[in-house]
Amino acid sequence: MRVASLFSGIGGFELGLSRAGFETVMMCENDPLARSVLLRRFPRIPIRGDVTKIRRLPKCDILTAGWPCQDLSQAGRTAGIEGHRSGLISEVFRILEAASEKPEFVLLENVAFALHLQGGAALKFVTSNLERLGYKWAYRILDSRQFGVPQRRRRVFILGSRNLSPQSILFRGSDNTSSEDTSSPVSFGFYWTEGNTGLGWSPEAVPPLKGGSALSIPSPPAIWKKETRAFITPGISDAERMxxxxxxxxxxxxxxxxxxxxxxxxxxxxxxxxxxEWIGRCLIEQATVDVKAKPIRQIPKMPTAAFGEQGSEPSFFSFNSEGPDAPTVGSLKDFKLSDASELSLRAAAGFLSRIEKSSLKTHPRFIPDLRDFVS
Incomplete structure (x- = not known):
């Protein structure tokens, strides 16, 4: 199966799908540094720059796009789907509409907060355009930690299909109960750049990796090792593996x-x-599942999963599982940090001054250990 990719970044879609058996035939990425990674890691694949200048989609089976999230992120500007960056999703639909032969599948990804911002306007915009172009659609929140990496990263994945029922693929594993081992965690991830109203507190995992803080400074998460009372930050190669x-x-x-x-x-x-990679394998196998859960009848806010098609009312769901049919939960217990360093005293002191004034809840020993670390 062939892949055309828009907003390629550093190749997460391409690497995952290649491991599942797909062949990438085109990539598009406007960031010159990200493009330099793609050129090195995928030397034989054509790479386009400006998505607005693409006029023809190569013949492919799946179109992917992790379109810019800055206007949809809770940590960003929250300008919504009409924001300058996140509004680039319209280019995906323009390219699809102009295609002489539309791909069977469309796979999109963005931050989970897109479900709630402006009443889920971003998701409604995306799904209505998929319907307009002849696609059935399904979306579901998936957490990276359920796929074997020690990072809590909840993202909404939207799968469109022209002929199959996308929910029967994307909803695999939705009937699972939580497989996380919450007993006796010894490592806790958190954002040292925050501490006023947010923390990203994550037992045995780090909170979502992000490019920078609101001040555009590097902001790797920190990790508190309860047994050794150490405060460290993962290194850049650790983050890549996460x-x-x-x-x-x-x-x-x-x-x-x-x-x-x-x-x-x-x-x-x-x-x-x-x-x-898991989504790709599900698409290759096309081993569908029956959705056993019953749709939500009264919807107080945007649910975590749904499917629909043109001419029918959408069905909404709230699943306990945000992982695959055979989850492997990532844990810092099992993850060997290779280039971690000690959290700087300046960063720790600034974080301590903020969290002591807040009402955020942590482990009872966390703040006392942080005070000792700073002193």
């Missing part, structure tokens, strides 16, 4: 000499490889 990439995936071309700030940005904006 996204499912091989270590040093971005250490190529100009990025070998660039400050690591740029590599953090690219990794934080990437799509998690193991999630895409």
């Amino acid at each position: 996204q499912g990439f091989p270590a040093n995936w971005t250490a190529v071309g100009p990025l070998k000499k660039e400050r690591k700030r740029n590599r953090w940005k690219l990794i934080g904006n990437a799509v998690s490889v193991p999630v895409v």
Whole structure:
């Protein structure tokens, strides 16, 4: 099966789908540093720059796009789907509409907060356009941690299909009960750049990796090791592996000499490889499942999963599982950090001053250990 990819980033869609058996025939990425990674990692694949200048879609079976999330993210501007960056999703539909032969599948990804911002306007915009172009659609929130990496990263994946029922593929594993081991965690991830109203508190995992803070500074999460009372931050190659990439995936071309700030940005904006690989394998196998859960009748807010098609009312769901049919939960217990460093005293002191004034809840020993670390 052949893949055409828009907003490729550093190749999360492409690497995941290639591991599932797909062949990428085109990529598009406007960021020159991200494009330098693609050129090194996918040297034989044509790479386009500006998505607005694409006039013809090559023959393909699936079109993928992890379109820009800055206007949809809770940590971003929350301008919504009409924002300058997130509004680029319209280019996907323009390209699809102009295609002489539309691909069977469309796979899209964005932040989970898109379900709630402006009453789910972004999802309604996407699904209505998929219907207009002849696609049935399904969406579901998937958490990267359920796919074997120690990172809590909840993202909404939207799958459109012209002939199949996409929910029977994307909803595989939705009947699972939680497989997370919440007993006796010894490591806790958190955002040291926050502490006023948010924390990203994550037992045995790190919170979602992100490119930078509101001040555009590198912001790797921190990890508190309860047994040793240590406060550390994962290194850049650790972060790559937490996204499912091989270590040093971005250490190529100009990025070998660039400050690591740029590599953090690219990794934080990437799509998690193991999630895409699982979706790809499901598409290859096309082993469908019956959705056993009953739709939600009264919808107080945008649910975490849904499917629909033109001429029918959508069916909405709220699943307990955000993982695959055979989840492997990632844990910091099992993840060997290769280039971690101690959290700087300046960063720790600033975080401590904020969290002591907040009402955020943590482990009872966390703040006392942080005070001792700073003193």
